Amino acid sequence: MEDVVIIGAGIVGLATAKAILDQRPGSRVTVLEKADDVASGQTSHNSGVIHAGLYYAPGSLKARLCRAGEAATKRYCDEHGISYQVVGKLVVATNPVEVERMHALEGRAASNGIELRRVDGSELREMEPNVEGTEALLSPATGIVDYREVCRALASDVKAAGGQVITRAQVRSIDERSGAVHVEADCGTITARTLVACAGLQADRVARMGGLEVDFRIVPFRGEYYQLPADRRGIVERLIYPVPDPALPFLGVHLTPMIDGRVTVGPNAVLGLAREGYPKGSINLRDVASLATFSGLWKFAPGYVGTGLTEMRNSLSKRGYLELVRKYCPSLTVADLLPYPAGIRAQAIGRDGTSIEDFLLRDSRRQLHVCNAPSPAATSALPIGETLAEQVLGKLD
Known part of the structure; x- marks a missing residue:
């Protein structure tokens, strides 16, 4: 019997597997992935940004995890020889309404302890000659990376610590009974003491498969x-974002x-x-x-x-x-x-029509489902994994 079975070998699932093995060496951990390779879904189809966390509501879990994840991602890349660059981001305002929104964004970021610097139009032209704007905010810590490379390193870490990563293993059913969770997958039946589901685009369906109440839809x-x-690749040196409409x-x-x-x-x-x-x-x-x-x-x-x-x-x-x-x-x-x-x-x-913007978890006695892991989940994956590992190990205890 496995200690933990994890559904989904995207960056959150793999980070969780690594964190479990780090926190409790010798645990029996198996990661199931329905695709041919790890990081085949949302993880490999994002913009590859290491976000600094300037957009998120002060005090939110999203803001806290992103700030921790930005540092953790860079540290992990340094330790594993994964190439990344800290190029910085400019959030550019082009009219008075956007300038006002930009100043509000600056205040929100300051509440989260995010390093920012205001840039006037003249300095903006010096920094990025092909970009026009009235003002801008510079986020110097924002970086870029290939998250598929991060996932390959995480999968290697999991295997080196004694865990398994099984691809082409789509989950067909989940049955929590007799003090265990029985998972029927294309690779056979896996019985584990606990389950963690990091199913991304299928999160609601997998939670329902596990018998949990689902009051949302993906x-x-x-x-x-x-x-x-x-x-035209030299047109900008930094990430260039518009001021978002709140x-x-x-x-x-x-x-x-x-x-x-x-x-x-x-x-x-x-x-x-x-x-x-x-x-x-x-x-x-x-x-x-x-x-x-x-x-x-x-x-x-x-x-x-x-x-x-x-x-x-x-x-x-x-x-x-x-x-x-x-x-x-x-x-x-x-x-x-x-x-x-x-x-x-x-x-x-x-069900009430609200967009769920922060992380959403659902659980039972032996299951923990990540039902919403919004951007910046890739940036935040390592601290998310540590948080999930603490919760699932608590269930084992």
Whole structure:
């Protein structure tokens, strides 16, 4: 019998496995992953940013874990020889409304102890000659990394400590009984004293499979990206973000230098018709039915009709998408927007129509489910893993 079985070999699942083995060496830990490799879902389809944590509500779990995760991620990369760069981020205001929002954001970040520096328009032009704005906030600690490389190192650490990572092992059923959890997967039946589910886009379904009450639904939002051609990769040195609209749950279309040298433009946010359908036009009838029959989505949607229509238009039109970026980087053209893989954000929405913005856990006597791990979950994964490990080891005790 295993001590712990973990569902999901994304960055949160692997960080949790490592933390359990660090906190209690010799534990029997097995990680099950339905894909062919680790980090095949949301982890490998994000922007690769090591966030500093300047956006989040003061005192929230998200803010606390992001700040700890930024330092922990860099430290882990240093220890394992994983390449990362601290390039910094500029949040750029282009009009008086955005300047006012930027100042409010600056106050929120200060409450979280985040290092920021205000930059005027003249200094902004010196720092980034291709970027225009009235003012900006500089976050010097923001970095970039390939989280797939981090996950491969985590998987190696888990195996070196005696754990197992089994791929092509989709979970079919969960049965908590007789003082144990019995997990039926494609690799066979795993019996464990406890279970941790880090199932991302399938979090609600896996929790329901485990017999837990589920009062939310995972709603997928596609984040569509473009990349710039090779001769435009030097257009910015830092991450360039617009000032976010506090009424919206997303940060807006930004320019991101990647660790491999590419520069991406995005993402937008359109309702996905397939939870794991990364190619454009993907439709999964089960996922569509899940959206159509969920009352919480119908309660959530009216507040975002205008925004949703704009996002859909920009998804269909490069020119509309481009205008969002030209506001602060006017030299870009339609020809500069080349194809790049999309990401999908697992957004938990409650039955009452509220968007769940912080981490959400559900548990039973022998199960612990991560039901919502919003951005910046990749940045925060190591301290998230430590927190989950403490809870699951408490269940073992």
